[in-house]
Amino acid sequence: MQLRVKFAAAAAAVVAAAGVSAITVPAAAAPAGCSVQYKVVSEWQGGFQGDIAITSLGGSLTGWTLEFDFPSAAQGVSNGWNADWSQSGAHVTAKSLSWNGNVPSDGSVSIGFIGKWSGSNPVPGAFTVNGVTCTGASPSPSPSPSPSASPSASPSASPSPSPSPKQSPSPSPSPSPSPSPQPGGPAPQLHVSGNRLVTSAGKPYRLLGVNRSSGEFACIQGRGMWDGPADQASVDAMKPWNIHVVRVPLNEECWLGTADVPSGGTSGAAYQQAVKDYVKLLVTNGITPIVEMHWNYGQYTGAGAGCSDVAATCQKPMPDAKYAPTFWTQVANAFKGDNAVIFDLFNEPYPDAANNWSDATAAWTCLRDGGTCTGIGYQVAGMQDLVDAVRATGATNVIMTAGLTWTNDLSQWLKYKPQDPTGNLMASWHSYNFNGCVDTTCWNNTIGAVAAQVPVVAGEIGQNTCAHDYIDKVMNWADANGVGYLAWTWNAWGICDSSGNVLITDANGTPTSTFGEGFKAHLVTQNPYA
Numbered sequence: 001m002q003l004r005v006k007f008a009a010a011a012a013a014v015v016a017a018a019g020v021s022a023i024t025v026p027a028a029a030a031p032a033g034c035s036v037q038y039k040v041v042s043e044w045q046g047g048f049q050g051d052i053a054i055t056s057l058g059g060s061l062t063g064w065t066l067e068f069d070f071p072s073a074a075q076g077v078s079n080g081w082n083a084d085w086s087q088s089g090a091h092v093t094a095k096s097l098s099w100n101g102n103v104p105s106d107g108s109v110s111i112g113f114i115g116k117w118s119g120s121n122p123v124p125g126a127f128t129v130n131g132v133t134c135t136g137a138s139p140s141p142s143p144s145p146s147p148s149a150s151p152s153a154s155p156s157a158s159p160s161p162s163p164s165p166k167q168s169p170s171p172s173p174s175p176s177p178s179p180s181p182q183p184g185g186p187a188p189q190l191h192v193s194g195n196r197l198v199t200s201a202g203k204p205y206r207l208l209g210v211n212r213s214s215g216e217f218a219c220i221q222g223r224g225m226w227d228g229p230a231d232q233a234s235v236d237a238m239k240p241w242n243i244h245v246v247r248v249p250l251n252e253e254c255w256l257g258t259a260d261v262p263s264g265g266t267s268g269a270a271y272q273q274a275v276k277d278y279v280k281l282l283v284t285n286g287i288t289p290i291v292e293m294h295w296n297y298g299q300y301t302g303a304g305a306g307c308s309d310v311a312a313t314c315q316k317p318m319p320d321a322k323y324a325p326t327f328w329t330q331v332a333n334a335f336k337g338d339n340a341v342i343f344d345l346f347n348e349p350y351p352d353a354a355n356n357w358s359d360a361t362a363a364w365t366c367l368r369d370g371g372t373c374t375g376i377g378y379q380v381a382g383m384q385d386l387v388d389a390v391r392a393t394g395a396t397n398v399i400m401t402a403g404l405t406w407t408n409d410l411s412q413w414l415k416y417k418p419q420d421p422t423g424n425l426m427a428s429w430h431s432y433n434f435n436g437c438v439d440t441t442c443w444n445n446t447i448g449a450v451a452a453q454v455p456v457v458a459g460e461i462g463q464n465t466c467a468h469d470y471i472d473k474v475m476n477w478a479d480a481n482g483v484g485y486l487a488w489t490w491n492a493w494g495i496c497d498s499s500g501n502v503l504i505t506d507a508n509g510t511p512t513s514t515f516g517e518g519f520k521a522h523l524v525t526q527n528p529y530a
Contacts, residue, residue: 032058048241080113081167159473164178207484209245216294219254222264237509249294292344298378321379348406384418426455433463433470457484464499468518
C-alpha cells in the first residue's frame with residue numbers, strides 16, 4: 001500500500017529588525033551592536049516555523065541571550081532548537097548552548113522554533129541581545145496565513161512503496177558535510193527508567209515522529225537504496241513538522257548481502273554504509289533514529305501472507321532463525337556505543353494468524369521463544385533470541401519488541417516479554433483503524449496496562465479512510481497516557497486514496513490533504529520532553 005504525490009510547499013519570509021545600537025557596554029557582557037533577522041519560513045493555520053539570525057556587530061560574544069516580546073497574546077513558542085528557549089507571558093528568551101555561544105565580531109548564529117498563533121501572526125517589533133537593543137529597519141509584515149487543508153486523512157496500513165505493497169495491518173546519501181543540529185544539538189542518549197524513556201540527564205523523552213519507508217523494499221526490488229532523497233535538505237523538511245523521531249525500516253537480506261538481492265539493488269557493505277550515513281545524519285540533527293527489521297527471509301504462504309517468496313520481499317509472520325540473529329548482531333555492532341539509536345527488533349509479527357488463531361498461548365510462546373511454530377515453514381527466531389544477539393555484542397541501546405496480530409495486540413506482552421539484562425526494553429504497538437483494538441476501552445485495558453510498567457510507542461499509526469479522525473483519537477489517548485507515536489509514512493507517494501497512509505506530497509515536506517495536514521497540525525503542538 002503506497003501513494004505518490006507531488007505538490008510544492010509555499011514558504012513565506014519576513015525580515016525584522018536589523019541595525020547597530022548606539023549603546024556601549026563591556027564586551028564581555030554584551031555586543032557593541034547587534035542585528036536580528038526574524039524569518040517566518042512557513043506558516044499554516046494556527047502554527048508556523050520561525051528562524052532567527054543573530055549578528056554581533058563591533059565585538060565578539062562568548063555567550064548570548066536573545067529576548068523579544070510577541071505582539072499578540074495568542075502567539076507562542078511550542079518547541080525550539082539551537083538555543084535554550086523559554087517563554088513567560090508574551091516575553092520570549094533564547095539562551096546560547098555550549099556549542100554555539102561564541103560568536104565572532106560580524107559573525108552570526110541561527111536558531112529556530114515551531115510557533116503557534118491565533119487570529120494573526122505579527123512580527124515582534126524589538127529584539128535585545130545581552131540587554132542591547134538591536135535597532136534598525138522596521139520589520140516587514142508577516143505573511144498571511146496559509147491554512148492547512150482540511151483534515152481528512154490518508155490510507156491504510158503501513159505501505160511499502162511501489163510495486164510491492166506492504167501488506168497486513170501495517171504494511172508498514174550521504175549527509176551534507178555540516179548539517180545543522182536540531183533542538184540543542186544531537187539526538188539525546190536514551191535509556192529506560194521505570195515506565196519512561198529518559199535522557200542521560202534523566203529527563204523524560206517521548207518518541208514522536210514518522211516512519212521513512214524504502215530501506216525495506218527498494219534494494220530487494222532492484223531499485224537502489226532510498227526512494228527519494230536522504231540528505232540534509234530532506235531532514236530540514238522535517239523540522240517544521242516538529243519531528244523528533246524517524247523510524248527506518250530495513251531489509252534483512254540487503255543488509256547481509258545475500259544472493260537474493262537482485263542487480264540494481266544496494267546490498268551488503270554499500271547498504272550498511274547508506275544506513276549508517278542516514279542514521280548519523282538524523283542523530284546530528286537532533287532526531288532519534290529507530291532502526292527496524294521489516295522484511296526477512298523465509299517462505300510463508302498461510303493466512304496474511306503478502307508473497308510466496310523465500311526471499312525478503314514482503315512481511316513474514318516472524319523473524320527467521322537462519323539470518324535474523326546475524327542481522328541483529330551486525331546492526332548492534334554498527335551502532336553500539338551510541339544510545340541515541342533505538343532498535344526495533346521486528347515490524348509486525350503475526351504467528352497467531354499463521355496458526356489460524358487456534359492457540360493464543362502457542363502464538364505468544366512462538367513470539368518470545370521461536371523454534372518450530374505452527375503454520376510457519378521455517379525455523380523461527382523469537383524475540384528472546386534477538387535480544388540475546390544484541391546484548392551479546394555489549395550494546396545497551398533501547399530495544400523495542402512487538403506484540404501479536406501485526407503488533408496491534410499487547411494483551412499478554414508483559415507475561416511473554418523477553419528478558420533483557422540491561423532493563424532497556426520497551427513495547428512496540430501499531431494502531432490502524434482496521435485493526436482489532438481500536439477504541440479507548442481496549443487501549444485502557446491492554447495498552448495502558450503495559451504503559452503503566454514499561455515505555456510504549458505506537459511505532460506506526462494510520463487509517464485507510466482519507467481522514468485523520470482515527471489517528472486524532474489515537475494521539476489524544478497517547479498524549480494523555482505518556483505513549484509515543486509515529487505516523488506512516490514520510491514518503492512523497494501521492495495524494496490520499498485507500499491504499500496507503502502518506503504524509504507528504506513532495507520532498508519539501510508539503511503535507512497531503514488531509515491525512516498529512518491533520519498529523520502535522522497535532523504534532524507541532526507536542527513537546528517530546530514534556
